Amino acid sequence: MKRLVGIMAFASFAAQAAPAAKPDIDRDMTAILTSSAGQPLQGLAAIRLHDGQESYRFFGGFRHRQAGRAWPVQPDTLFRVASVSKVVTTIGLMQLVEQGKVDLDRDVSDYLGFRLRNPAFPDEPIRVRMLLNHTSSLRDAEGYTLPPDRPISAMFDAAHPGPTGDHFAKGSDKVPGAWFEYCNLGYGLVGTIIERVSGERFDRYMQRHILDPMKIAGGYNVHALSHPERLSTLYHRDAAGWTPETDDRTAGGDMAGGWPEGQLTHYRPGTNGTLFSPQGGLRISMPDLARVAQLLIGRGELDGVRILKPETVALMERTTWRYDGHNGTTGEGTAGPFNRYGMTIAWLTGWHDARGKGDLPYIGYRGGLRGHLGDAYALHSGLWYDPARKDAYVFAITGYPADESSERGDYSYFTRPEERVFTALSHAGGGAAGAAGHGSGGG
Numbered sequence: 004m005k006r007l008v009g010i011m012a013f014a015s016f017a018a019q020a021a022p023a024a025k026p027d028i029d030r031d032m033t034a035i036l037t038s039s040a041g042q043p044l045q046g047l048a049a050i051r052l053h054d055g056q057e058s059y060r061f062f063g064g065f066r067h068r069q070a071g072r073a074w075p076v077q078p079d080t081l082f083r084v085a086s087v088s089k090v091v092t093t094i095g096l097m098q099l100v101e102q103g104k105v106d107l108d109r110d111v112s113d114y115l116g117f118r119l120r121n122p123a124f125p126d127e128p129i130r131v132r133m134l135l136n137h138t139s140s141l142r143d144a145e146g147y148t149l150p151p152d153r154p155i156s157a158m159f160d161a162a163h164p165g166p167t168g169d170h171f172a173k174g175s176d177k178v179p180g181a182w183f184e185y186c187n188l189g190y191g192l193v194g195t196i197i198e199r200v201s202g203e204r205f206d207r208y209m210q211r212h213i214l215d216p217m218k219i220a221g222g223y224n225v226h227a228l229s230h231p232e233r234l235s236t237l238y239h240r241d242a243a244g245w246t247p248e249t250d251d252r253t254a255g256g257d258m259a260g261g262w263p264e265g266q267l268t269h270y271r272p273g274t275n276g277t278l279f280s281p282q283g284g285l286r287i288s289m290p291d292l293a294r295v296a297q298l299l300i301g302r303g304e305l306d307g308v309r310i311l312k313p314e315t316v317a318l319m320e321r322t323t324w325r326y327d328g329h330n331g332t333t334g335e336g337t338a339g340p341f342n343r344y345g346m347t348i349a350w351l352t353g354w355h356d357a358r359g360k361g362d363l364p365y366i367g368y369r370g371g372l373r374g375h376l377g378d379a380y381a382l383h384s385g386l387w388y389d390p391a392r393k394d395a396y397v398f399a400i401t402g403y404p405a406d407e408s409s410e411r412g413d414y415s416y417f418t419r420p421e422e423r424v425f426t427a428l429s430h431a432g433g434g435a436a437g438a439a440g441h442g443s444g445g446g
Contacts, residue, residue, distance in 0.1 A: 028428075044402040046080075048078075049399075049427075049428060080235050080289075088280070089347050101311065101312060104201075107132040111133075138183055141189055142171065145168040150262075151269070159171075184331055190282035194276025202273075217298065220291060226262065236251050300395065325342070347375065351373065364417065374395075375387075398428070
């Protein structure tokens with residue numbers, strides 16, 4: 004009875020809403036939030052774009068808890084969106100490509116300032132585009148970030164593997180350019196290239212050249228956020244309740260992928276692009292992430308401001324790898340929703356494997372969506388858009404259980420809450436915006 008009362012209170016907190024144009028969708032979203040695997044999730048923020056404009060939104064749950072009080076998820080709540088960050092990082096790199104400062108087919112060694120080769124393929128250059136499509140033959144090993152006083156080159160000493168292990172894939176079939184193995188470390192190299200080419204620190208470059216021109220309030224440097232009170236702490240759920248994973252704003256709380264300015268006094272841009280987590284460190288609200296989707300739907304233009312050329316967006320989307328059963332892993336592990344990949348942009352094709360699971364976002368899906376997923380710190384996020392239909396699905400789901408096996412998808416390699424969010428948003432193609440939860444307590 005005690006747990007039932009708690010869930011009912013959480014539901015009330017999650018969806019105190021103005022009259023909604025789509026009550027069935029609001030009800031479904033509230034159910035996702037309050038009864039995931041029999042337990043509530045922490046938070047849910049979701050937006051649907053239709054014909055390029057927002058047609059539905061939902062915000063529920065809490066962004067932070069402290070001393071018995073909970074602060075609600077709101078439209079301006081900033082989430083660390085994990086690997087969805089890679090899309091925005093790539094937009095930053097592609098500006099330099101357009102300016103002729105980076106050549107996608109050039110050896111990354113020419114930009115990094117040190118020679119980078121997989122020892123198994125010493126004569127095969129690792130090219131810039133291979134970092135973006137995960138065919139570089141690099142791997143994450145036990146980690147992919149280093150502190151400011153360590154150069155990123157330390158990761159790749161084949162004779163004396165760096166502090167996070169051996170970062171080279173092994174096997175005759177894993178030649179650079181052919182084998183797909185999801186690699187976050189590759190984006191640390193992308194961040195390093197951005198720094199060396201631009202002369203600016205990665206977080207500052209992205210702020211000046213991408214986020215500010217797009218009027219996005221967020222960033223890769225958690226210690227430089229203009230509104231830190233909007234940040235969502237990411238918690239996982241376990242028997243003890245809610246345990247913070249990252250972005251814990253209490254005293255001594257962890258801020259993953261962030262370094263206070265005092266620790267960066269002697270940092271030289273271009274030596275270690277992992278500092279601000281180009282692969283997963285972007286903090287952004289869902290309305291602003293929807294603006295990223297609008298930029299991509301608009302072929303590089305947003306509100307009359309051109310960030311990329313149309314042909315550059317098309318180049319990011321162009322398929323560079325397709326799973327054939329033998330040429331790579333299909334996700335971050337041995338199985339996942341990645342089946343077709345461009346340069347950071349994945350496609351949802353409706354494919355499924357022998358187990359009947361694949362990249363299907365919802366039953367009845369007919370293709371067209373592309374973008375990226377995020378999965379870290381008990382959060383799952385998504386930025387998926389269809390430029391032909393001018394549709395987009397943007398969401399952040401927080402507070403997964405410590406053991407996510409209970410949340411495995413019913414028909415895909417997405418989690419069950421993601422499947423349910425996709426399904427609910429698929430019915431939100433037109434009409435006015437829906438509900439937003441508001442409140443100052445509960446949870």
